[in-house]
Amino acid sequence: MESASLLTQADWQRALMNQQARAAEFFGRSEAEQKRLGYFHTLQEICQQPWTWLQTADRMIAARDSLRKDMVGIRSLALTGSGSSEYAAECVCFPL
Numbered sequence: 001m002e003s004a005s006l007l008t009q010a011d012w013q014r015a016l017m018n019q020q021a022r023a024a025e026f027f028g029r030s031e032a033e034q035k036r037l038g039y040f041h042t043l044q045e046i047c048q049q050p051w052t053w054l055q056t057a058d059r060m061i062a063a064r065d066s067l068r069k070d071m072v073g074i075r076s077l078a079l080t081g082s083g084s085s086e087y088a089a090e091c092v093c094f095p096l
Helices: 009-019 021-028 031-037 040-062 064-071 084-093
Strands: none
Touching: 009 021, 009 040, 031 040, 040 064, 040 084
16 A cells, blocks of 8 residues: 555645546636635645545554553543544554
């Protein structure tokens, strides 16, 4: 499997544009037009998430031994918040 650290946000955006005609329409507008229409920041946030979570998973895998040591004696761990917490938990659980 290719390391997420080799991927860029631009790679994710290109892949999305190639597979989704509607996404290409949104990305095809200028930054100024995206801001005028009110979706520039939302689009940036959505597009950076897959890359960010792969980066996080890579870091968790690299820290596997330390994580396991730190988790000794912990019977449960709850992460609370909005949907991102589930992804954070998955990134931590994956290497364990």
